[in-house]
Amino acid sequence: xxxxxxxxxxxxxxxxxxxxxxxxxxxxxxxxxxxxxxxxxxxxxxxxxxxxxxxxxxxxxxxxxxxxxxxxxxxxxxxxxxxxxxxxxxxxxxxxxxxxxxxxxxxxxxxxxxxxxxxxxxxxxxxxxxxxxxxxxxxxxxxxxxxxxxxxxxxxxxxxxxxxxxxxxxxxxxxxxxxxxxxxxxxxxxxxxxxxxxxxxxxxxxxxxxxxxxxxxxxxxxxxxxxxxxxxxxxxxxxxxxxxxxxxxxxxxxxxxxxxxxx
Amino acid sequence: xxxxxxxxxxxxxxxxxxxxxxxxxxxxxxxxxxxxxxxxxxxxxxxxxxxxxxxxxxxxxxxxxxxxxxxxxxxxxxxxxxxxxxxxxxxxxxxxxxxxxxxx
Numbered sequence: 564x565x566x567x568x569x570x571x572x573x574x575x576x577x578x579x580x581x582x583x584x585x586x587x588x589x590x591x592x593x594x595x596x597x598x599x600x601x602x603x604x605x606x607x608x609x610x611x612x613x614x615x616x617x618x619x620x621x622x623x624x625x626x627x628x629x630x631x632x633x634x635x636x637x638x639x640x641x642x643x644x645x646x647x648x649x650x651x652x653x654x655x656x657x658x659x660x661x662x663x664x665x666x667x668x669x670x671x672x673x674x675x676x677x678x679x680x681x682x683x684x685x686x687x688x689x690x691x692x693x694x695x696x697x698x699x700x701x702x703x704x705x706x707x708x709x710x711x712x713x714x715x716x717x718x719x720x721x722x723x724x725x726x727x728x729x730x731x732x733x734x735x736x737x738x739x740x741x742x743x744x745x746x747x748x749x750x751x752x753x754x755x756x757x758x759x760x761x762x763x764x765x766x767x768x769x770x771x772x773x774x775x776x777x778x779x780x781x782x783x784x785x786x787x788x789x790x791x792x793x794x795x796x797x798x799x800x801x802x803x804x805x806x807x808x809x810x811x812x813x814x815x816x817x818x819x820x821x822x823x824x825x826x
Numbered sequence: 827x828x829x830x831x832x833x834x835x836x837x838x839x840x841x842x843x844x845x846x847x848x849x850x851x852x853x854x855x856x857x858x859x860x861x862x863x864x865x866x867x868x869x870x871x872x873x874x875x876x877x878x879x880x881x882x883x884x885x886x887x888x889x890x891x892x893x894x895x896x897x898x899x900x901x902x903x904x905x906x907x908x909x910x911x912x913x914x915x916x917x918x919x920x921x922x923x924x925x926x927x928x929x930x
Binding site: 715 | 828830831834835845846861879883889897899905910918
């Protein structure tokens with residue numbers, strides 16, 4: 564492959580990898596963040612191919628991109644507002660600066676009084692990043708800068724040897740001879756990971772000595788807003804603060820809410 | 827004209843690392859933190875492969891190491907997601923700011 568084509572491919576792939584990783588952090592939607600990370604991984608796999616590591620590119624696509632697919636699925640199922648539509652709508656209604664597609668940041672300054680206070684509280688609830696975002700940005704930029712300066716200033720040893728075409732065979736031989744222990748260790752790690760994830764995610768059996776919940780005692784179900792815990796009513800409906808559909812309150816949040824109320 | 831050498835790949839990797847650091851330090855959602863950790867891990871793997879290609883292309887140890895690192899990343903993501911599922915079931919959110927029950 565001629566050098567110019569290689570440069571063009573390298574620039575396109577690395578701009579894609581870095582840009583998609585950055586857009587993962589600025590998009591307002593978790594779903595899009597997952598897809599952005601996935602495309603960053605695919606661009607990285609392309610870089611691996613440019614580096615003559617075809618086997619690793621295949622593994623990268625199979626494991627990381629496949630893993631991200633599951634993660635995106637989980638996000639759609641678990642997160643409220645995975646597509647970011649609600650956040651977008653709120654941003655527009657509240658006339659917030661910046662494009663609606665960008666994620667909300669923590670509002671600055673003390674909470675204002677009056678009607679603005681509710682807006683402020685909503686912004687705090689919806690913000691994707693903490694108030695320490697400027698510090699995080701500075702630290703990230705500083706670490707990248709230090710690394711780049713070090714990389715450019717170091718005289719790296721360089722070998723002009725072209726790698727053999729049969730890298731897969733060589734890696735396979737190494738894995739089953741010298742690095743057998745590491746190979747088996749990785750296999751055991753995967754097994755432990757599967758078992759651990761299943762145990763973590765297993766639904767708890769209902770214990771027999773379950774404390775009688777307030778909901779069961781009164782016979783009515785308490786509904787609450789997923790965003791505003793203080794909203795409580797005895798039937799389904801919509802939250803008076805943000806208009807979201809109310810969900811049945813879990814036992815933990817009921818107790819939490821009662822404890823907070825009586826204290 | 828020669829293709830890109832070692833340094834351009836290392837610069838890409840450094841940029842990815844910086845983005846990952848920003849994400850880990852600033853995101854409120856635990857899933858986003860996990861995803862940022864994945865970016866950092868992938869930056870490290872890109873480094874490994876770039877060094878293999880340009881410094882010791884005749885020695886495949888680096889590729890074996892990278893394969894093990896990718897495996898560890900996948901396991902970490904699976905176990906992390908399991909944990910997040912558990913946390914979400916118990917509290918209804920995966921906001922890391924709210925996980926402070928151990929505080930007195």
